[in-house]
Amino acid sequence: xxxxxxxxxxxxxxxxxxxxxxxxxxxxxxxxxxxxxxxxxxxxxxxxxxxxxxxxxxxxxxxxxxxxxxxxxxxxxxxxxxxxxxxxxxxxxxxxxxxxxxxxxxxxxxxxxxxxxxxxxxxxxxxxxxxxxxxxxxxxxxxxxxxxxxxxxxxxxxxxxx
Amino acid sequence: xxxxxxxxxxxxxxxxxxxxxxxxxxxxxxxxxxxxxxxxxxxxxxxxxxxxxxxxxxxxxxxxxxxxxxxxxxxxxxxxxxxxxxxxxxxxxxxxxxxxxxxxxxxxxxxxxxxxxxxxxxxxxxxxxxxxxxxxxxxxxxxxxxxxxxxxxxxxxxxxxxxxxxxxxxxxxxxxxxxxxxxxxxxxxxxxxxxxxxxxxx
Numbered sequence: 001x002x003x004x005x006x007x008x009x010x011x012x013x014x015x016x017x018x019x020x021x022x023x024x025x026x027x028x029x030x031x032x033x034x035x036x037x038x039x040x041x042x043x044x045x046x047x048x049x050x051x052x053x054x055x056x057x058x059x060x061x062x063x064x065x066x067x068x069x070x071x072x073x074x075x076x077x078x079x080x081x082x083x084x085x086x087x088x089x090x091x092x093x094x095x096x097x098x099x100x101x102x103x104x105x106x107x108x109x110x111x112x113x114x115x116x117x118x119x120x121x122x123x124x125x126x127x128x129x130x131x132x133x134x135x136x137x138x139x140x141x142x143x144x145x146x147x148x149x150x151x152x153x154x155x156x157x158x159x160x161x162x
Numbered sequence: 163x164x165x166x167x168x169x170x171x172x173x174x175x176x177x178x179x180x181x182x183x184x185x186x187x188x189x190x191x192x193x194x195x196x197x198x199x200x201x202x203x204x205x206x207x208x209x210x211x212x213x214x215x216x217x218x219x220x221x222x223x224x225x226x227x228x229x230x231x232x233x234x235x236x237x238x239x240x241x242x243x244x245x246x247x248x249x250x251x252x253x254x255x256x257x258x259x260x261x262x263x264x265x266x267x268x269x270x271x272x273x274x275x276x277x278x279x280x281x282x283x284x285x286x287x288x289x290x291x292x293x294x295x296x297x298x299x300x301x302x303x304x305x306x307x308x309x310x311x312x313x314x315x316x317x318x319x320x321x322x323x324x325x326x327x328x329x330x331x332x333x334x335x336x337x338x339x340x341x342x343x344x345x346x347x348x349x350x351x352x353x354x355x356x357x358x359x360x361x362x363x364x
């Protein structure tokens with residue numbers, strides 16, 4: 001059986017049935033949300049850019065924002081037959097790539113994205129089972145439907161599997 | 163206002179701005195090094211942000227990003243982006259050393275920051291002269307990492323106003339050395355209309 005590897009770009013949301021691998025290359029201040037239903041082996045990934053669609057006027061692209069993208073992703077997984085109560089989450093990203101002395105809100109965007117993602121997952125009663133967030137470096141993530149493993153690769157900060 | 167529904171007139175103005183800005187930046191670099199630096203006519207791209215990193219060799223390609231905050235009559239951000247091999251070429255140009263593969267040291271990073279500072283500074287001063295606006299830039303911040311990750315910061319800021327980014331691609335040469343650099347100009351949402359108005363294309 002061939003495994004379909006799908007790249008998830010910035011502000012994209014995608015759910016797949018087993019066998020599938022979802023990949024995001026070079027995740028920086030954005031947050032990769034990886035959802036998994038172990039019983040059906042259905043996986044989903046969202047590449048989230050901004051914390052909230054309510055703060056922004058131009059909010060037609062629902063996949064950009066933590067509040068709307070997570071809802072969208074859960075709905076897509078349910079359509080594929082996932083069981084809502086069995087969905088768990090792994091999250092990665094939310095780095096602060098540049099170190100400015102005056103840390104205004106725009107510079108703290110990674111941290112704000114992490115907070116928003118955690119809040120939204122909690123609102124949907126999805127438990128976070130593993131995370132690799134923060135820091136000041138980029139990450140490439142690969143999420144496997146076979147076992148729900150998430151591999152996190154970096155430049156100069158090693159490889160982890162969570 | 164966003165880049166997708168910009169008129170061709172506004173686009174031409176931004177291209178010209180990119181051209182003049184990059185021209186001044188290269189002149190400044192040339193003066194600093196005491197060597198002749200030439201450049202190609204910059205290419206201005208408006209890209210969907212998912213495609214922005216392809217210009218830099220893909221989301222996982224290692225790049226240097228030097229980032230500045232603009233304040234004053236317009237506010238926003240400026241980023242100067244170099245692929246890692248161009249970063250080495252640029253350091254070799256300035257320091258006259260031979261750096262092929264080794265790790266970048268503190269000194270190298272600080273030299274790159276300084277070059278970024280000169281380039282962005284001259285870019286901003288041409289923008290400031292053309293528009294009669296008072297614009298200042300912050301001290302630089304540098305990151306060397308995957309293109310996607312480095313770009314995520316300006317892309318998130320663009321993302322507040324639309325789904326595409328404005329990228330000015332410049333190539334410059336000194337002798338046999340070729341440096342590929344990219345400027346990202348990111349006015350804050352409120353400043354974009356103001357900038358266009360000052361340039362006479364509201």
